[in-house]
Amino acid sequence: MTSLPSTLLLIDSKVHHYESLIRNLRPGTDVVVLDSAQDGINQITQTLQHYTALTSLHVLSHGAAGAVHLGNAPVTSEVLERNQDQLASWSNALTETASILLYGCEVAAGEQGAGFIQKLAQLTGANVAASTNLTGCAALGGDWVLEASTGPIETTSIFDSAALEDYPFVLADLVLEEDFKDDTVEGAWITGTLQGDQTNPFLYPYLTARDGSNDFPPGSIPNTVKGAPGGAIDRVGEGAFRLTGRSGADQTSSLNKNQSTFLIYNIALPANAGLDVTFNFFAYGSDTSQNSQLQGADGISFFLIDGSASPTTSGSFGGSLGYAPRLNLPNDPSNPSDPGDGLVGGYLGIGFDAFGNFASPNDFAGQETVRNGGPGRRPDSVTLRGPGSQRDGYEYITHTSLSQLGPDLSIDNASAQTRDAALRTARIRLLPNGRLTVTIDFNGRENPGQEFEVINIPNIAERLGQSIPTTFKFGFAGATGSFTNIHEINTLEIRQAARPPIAQDVAVTVSATTAIALTGNNALSAIDPDGEPIVNFIIKTLPSQGQLFLGDPSAGGSPITSLPPGGRVLTPALAAQLFYQPPNSGFTGARFEYTATDEEGATDPTNGIVAFVLPNNNPPVAQPSTIQAQERQTVQVTGIAATDPDVGDAIAFFTIVSLPNPNQGVLLIEEAGITRLVLQGERLTPTELSRLFFRARPGFTGASFNYTATDGRGAFSAAATVTVVAEGSDDSGCKPGRTIIGTPNADNLVGTPDIDTIRGLGGNDTIRGGNCGDLILGDAGNDTLFGEGGRDRIFGGVGNDVIRGGDGNDVLRGGIGNDQIFGDAGDDNIRGGQGDDVIQGGTGNDLIQGFEDADRLFGGDGNDTLLGGDGNDTLEGNAGNDLLDGSVGNDVLRGGDGNDILRGGIGNDRIFGDAGDDDIRGGQGDDIIQGGAGNDLIQGFEDADSLFGGDGNDTLLGGDGNDTLEGNGGNDLLDGAASNDVLRGGDGNDVLRGGIGNDQIFGDDGDDDIRGGRGNDVIQGGAGDDLIQGLEDADRLFGGSGNDRLFGGTGDDILNGGAGRDELTGGAGADRFDFTGASRTALVSGSSVNAPDRVTDFNAQQGDRFNVRIQNVPVLIRGLFNAGLVVGNTLTEAAIAAYADKNQVNPGAQALRVDEAVFFRWQGGTYLSVNGNTAAFDASDDLVINVTGITFRGNDANAGALTVSNYFVTS
Template sequence: MSSSFVFVDQAIDQYQFLANGIDPTATVVVLDSQQDGVAQISAVLAAQASIEAVHLFSHGAPGTLQLGATTLTLDSLAAYDLAPWQQALRHANLLIYGCRVASGAVGDRFLQELHQRTGANIAATVTPTGSAAQGGDWNLEWRIGAIEPVPILHPDVMAQYDSTLEFVIPNLLFAPATTDEGNVAQPSQLRVVDLETGDSQIIAPLAFQTFALARQAGTGRLYYVETGENGRVAYYDTRTGQNVTLLNRTGVFDDAGAGAPPSQFVKLAQQAGSGIIYAMNSSTPNLFSIAVEGDTAGIATNLGAITLANGDPLPFGGGDIAFDPENPNRLFVTVTRPDSSTNVFQLYTVDVSAPGLPATFVGDVRLPNGIVLSDAGSGSLAFGQDGFLYLTSDIGEITASSRLFQVDPDTGIVVDADRVRPIARLNDFATLPTVTPQVDLVLTKTDGLDSIQPGEEIVYTITVTNTSPTGSLADIRLTDFITGVNGVTWSGVFTGGIPGDLNSFFPGAEIGTGDIDVRFNLAAQATLTYTVRGTVDPDALIGTTLENTAQVIVPPGVIDPNPEDNTDSDQTDIGCVRGINRRGRNNRDNRLLGDNDINRLTGGGRRDVLRGFGCPDTLIGNRGRDLLRGGNARDNLQGNQNNDRLNGGEGRDRLNGGLGNDTLLGSIGNDSLRGGSGRDRLLGGAGADRMVGNNGDDVMRGNRENDVMFGRLDNDRLNGNRGNDRLRGNLGRDRLGGGAGSDLVEGGRGNDVLFGGNGNDRLNGDLGLDVLVAGNGDDSLLGRAQADRLFGGAGRDQIIAGGGADRVEGGAQADVLNGGLGIDRIIGGGGADRLIGGRRTDALRGGGGRDRFEYRNTDEGGDRVLDFASAADQIDLSRIFARSGYGGERPFRQYVRLQQSGSDTLVLLDVNGDRSSGFETFITLAGVNRSSMSARNFIV
């Protein structure tokens, strides 16, 4: 009999993946998310005589544990008979992995009571549980009793799990603002910034004035430090709207002596995973950590000086810091000198996990023309909810003309420099140090009718489902501005999901009249259903269509990965009545014709012909090889078994091939085509169509409009044809072509072949050994994981290979080719190309044009250039020499050496900038004579 039991709640993301990674000596029990979880656990424990440990994996919140359909809190704990728990767990260990269950006083009281009721030694967590990239970890910091947690999950599972066990926190861009910075007694105002416009809105006053703000992953709290020496530390809780001051001041004072630089903190950021708050002031290169929990909360600890590669300290000054949401150890730092006569605005990265806190110079923060942005008004830096890096700067040092800029994190160069986004003078930026959360909402709307008469009652059913297994979401907006219907009333009800206060209406959202424009909170896996009643306008014209559209909108700071599911329209024909309901015979070939009313025609067992006409018809092919044609309205065609031909005709039709190798033609209208099982052909016709292949090797072809195609399983062939289409192969070895428009083509998980076509296309290989071929436009190709082959084409293409050992070839024009992280083979093609090998040892061939081989960091060396033309080609080292540690007016002479090695020329680079001991072989130029090379071959 196992001595350890592990209970995994079915409601958490990838629960089966976690369950499969648990120590095989333990007994794993999956809790039904729709049943009482406490009762399920009690039933298991009651049958055990001796247990050493129980592990609980479920959703959590401070003082709250989700177990199946039960929300266990301090209040609800008293209602449960925990005798089976006490009998099994007395002197045993109870390990709770729900996010932040132990956080705060409410968490402490809840676990103390659970300890008293069960007698168990308990370990739990005050932080998010799960993926470090999402701000989580697997540590159980809170303990009571003699307990030392032993990992129950395999290390690979902990490393690969990409979710957390908590509620979604929107990733907004916050900033403090102070109208009178000279008056330190005036508290700052907390603002939220719109990245699209630069506009900001006041949210609440903070407890005191601050120039340093950081947002904490897991809680969403905004920590800030008081202006001046030995400042107070506080946080603003975005859920409660309260400011809470921590127990201690920072303990960091100004240096003694008149005119000494101030020590106040002006830069603040929180690291995902560890939860550490990092801070910097403007007078030293030192990095500090600030405790936020326990008896030392608020006290700052000096971690030492940030250092450059040559041993010099990081330049100090104003600016800000922000963690890379994709890498919790990579800290971005801006250094500015607005109080100096020299304009300084520099961008660095710091590895906070490495000894000595090593920094790398990224570049001056500058416009594409090389002009450095003004260091006035430059105290803000953060990654936005879109994943891009943003900062602020005054133009001409005029406060009223401050602007919001997006910059390239690899170069410091402003992106989209012509875009003007004025912004108020702000003291700092703060966003979550993790990637922006995603929650998939699905909306449906129907009245269940094909047609209706003027003056009749109509009843719509609108559902909004939160399909996320973990992400409960607050402040969702639903709109439906209803036309053509009189006397509208509506009411809503929640079903399913995790119980608790996240299933709740905002005021006025539960019942109402007229148009719907409401807000609500929706738990993970829950559904909100609105029933809408009214009367069709008695003056509605016979033969017209009544159409209304509902839309659900996620709150700012949250991404819905499938926004096409957030809108649904219901169309009902006015004036049509029930017509023929006819079924063909099984022993003959039937020809079934409808009339101008609503028909339902069902074939028999042989080759049938089914034909609808003017009203919405349902045509069902049954078992034979059937021909179905819908007519001029919104028809529903189902091929069912065997090899069928379906033609929707005019109208917004739904075609489902079913079993067999079917041919589906959408014809005129925005149609939905689903191939089903079998090797199907889906032809979109004239309209913005949606095609899904499902099982079998399918062929899909769009037409002139903007179509959406999904291959799903097996080996599919997709052709977008004309229009700006979206194609995705999903599983299988697929072949996808965008066609004439500007298309998005995604391969999915198989070994795929992607073609761009004539427009400016985006081709994403995703997982698998993919082949990507650009077309005639200016295309963007991304290989992603594994060893891909990417080919440019006729336009000016941008190609990024990704992580595998890739082959990259440019086309006829001036292309940008980036090998990424793998050991790549890169060939420029016919134009004046830019070749970037990346961080592994690559083989590069420029091709026929005047090519440029670019290097951005000293760790990108080791490449072999196979056809360097010394009369035309150049090696760009300017980004390396722009970093701190390199100086002087003649960097080529100081830091570059050329050396003959057999028939090759070696380019030696001083990788540490000391001009003596740091020279290493950086690039090998195959077949190039040293005498043909000079400084003109280098951009420095």
């Protein structure tokens, strides 16, 4: 019999990349992943019913002081208290000496955190350990030490030390995370550029990993996030958001001058909790110089604007960094987007300034004023400018030059050609009390050790002379002037700098007319998530019936009859002296609102309520609701409603008591045209519900949130749930079903017809869902999981699992092990995880990701996306227009039918486009690519690739490395790019480009256009009338059969026209014009009197020579002469005349002898003939070349006898 495990690890599914942490766990550890859409404590209670002797319970989740985030809501001390019966049952699964270890940021921090772990220990009977600081990545300030505990902890870490060391995150809650590395972003972002630049796509900012070819419609260009107008520059997952860039699609195009752009997160954030922003920025690749030194400019700004503002154009260019104005430009008051104006709604601009003019009132010393204030140009500095509107304000505040902090520190790396060499990480922290700090890490977050604080202002509101707006938006801008850089950002993380306290609702029962002390359970109180002490309570409203007093009314207490603007501020000591005096008669209920402020200045924006209620006041009953949404869609929230059993009592407001999982979506509310985030604890009147919306994030599969209803007398309902179902999931009409949990042994579990949660736990389980969208968790063991109908979410867990999605748009995750996954019908989202997985998408447009190890991915019908990940993967798209990306490893990719996009990634890949017009890239490694049928685009990129075009008009681009390109059938374009390449055009009229390197190029059949490029190239035209150009360096050009044109270019070239009537141009350098054959007849057939080749620019003075050979043996030229101008009706007659009198200087007829050569002029042209085996001219035996345009050596044009070695190769 298998023994039960002694250790259980519970993971909140919102923990980023938790899969990497559960590799090589300590033996005897079970793993359970909590569903983010359900109550966390309920899930844990149900799970623990199947265990009896756990020595340790480990919990991996995001955390805060006094809270862990489990399932669909945070768990605080108050939540523990409300669920004390469930928590007490946990002890049945634990041994007497068991420990609970909480891995989450700052869970045990401060009094709040200490109280939380003590409460958990008290209710469960276990010793509890948790962290007082950040938990996770050391580079982000975290560690894996649990510094606080309630008693002895007798267990060691269950995690592999290498996995902990490699984990790149901390377990703290985020407000927003966007890395800008992919080809999409969440839809709240808007972009723009300078007024006047709005019709040029190359002046807009864009995602470098997105193909923006169709993002710029003619005319007005929308303010949505776009891709690179000339096609994606980076692979998905490796990009950035480019603020300023190139003037054209070619990545060698010059950089834009005088460019200005912005990117804004267009949802207003509350200012009460401050802001903690971290992002990477890059300034590099300058193509401008000053005093023979590269000079990059200008810089990037991060800004805060009023939450009510929605700019459509950026601030001005150059040193204004897209935030401030340029006062010297003509001012047009009728134009709200004047190109000289500053950014609309500006409150604070923080400039990361390479050139230094954000700190200067002018562009150059002594010139006119263009900005408001400043000490002058300060290169490589961080500078602040204040609030402004159009031309007014934006005043200089302060700056710090990096030279003050240490040597060799700079904002940009102007000479760098890749962003990695220019990585900087900025952190901007604005506390609610106004303290502003700015730091820059010059090594990046992954490599700490060179982080400097550059700005520290105790109260930015006082410094600016203007209070922080109630809500604000944030964004980035980039600008260039006469000097340039590429400016980019990525890896943005935003947290609350100091989370506000939560003022608690209090219900006070009024059963008499005597005064009631607001102490004990009736007292004002607040929970601070950061563990900060509460310094003030603020009374915001007064009760409509009765009276508040400071002090006992019967003992001379003072009535509170009015409130100053902003409310009555009470210290906690004064708040403890509050009393409520009910009216003598007619009391029906009353309430007042209050809020709380912590030591860092954070204030609860939602207010708490003290409700005075009658003993017989029944609470309302809130109704559950279900709505539908698609990913990236914003939908109105409907169905929030409640009934009140008391006659004549109405619902006063609804309270949002928990928020949706932020990985799935956010709640938004619109106020006066401004969209902002809904806060936890926020109250909405029934009329305000029409402005409540849910925005689904990419990959949305479902979410939920809870609300309560409060009546006019202050009684509030139990929480009801609003469920957001993924539209198209076939779950409409489905009801919440059961939670079914197996045992640690092998189970056979079957769900109900409704929406079930089914968990296998340990053992080799068989789980079958039903026709609604079920959550199926295999957990440990080799499980067989069936989703059946509906939009299912299936997680295999640890073990070699078989997963079938069935009908519906399913989310399938293999987890750890060698899994077999079948998407079946529907648009499925499938990930294999760790192990050698086999995945088949089935019908529908599927997203299939192998992730780690050697996976086999099959797309099936539909337009599928297959991503291989690490390992030597096999990807087959089959039918449809598919995207295949092998990523890392030696992969095999087959596109199948359809117009496919194939990306090999890193490794030695084999890629087959098969049928259709395919777009294929090899990437890094020695790749073999075959396009197959269709007009294919094939790019090898790095290393030594072999590219084969197949049938169709193909484009083959070699890239770096010694590549082999073969066009085969069709009219193809081949470009070797860099290194020593071999190009073969094949059949068809091909265009071949060798690029940089010593290339071998073969045109083969067809009329080809061939260029060698830089390097010593060997080019053979083959059959057809070819155009062959060597261009740079010493090339060897062979025309082949057909009437060819050969151009040597620069360098000492060898040109051989071959058969046909050819034209040869040597260009610069000492060129050699070869005329060869296997026999005399073959030699003459290449350039005869009836079809002579033309050498257009023979220059004896620069070293050009003729090379005449038979069977590679030089033909002996015994003498060379110049017959001068001859007459004749035909070229043959002219040659005969030259042979009869070879020397234009000596008198008398001097006949040309065997093996001699003669130049002659006839009808405006100049010709050379080499005599063969008979003295008389013989059209079949004598070589004739048109050399019109020849430059003779010295005075040879007028001479009669010439030196052979000055014109011919003699050995």
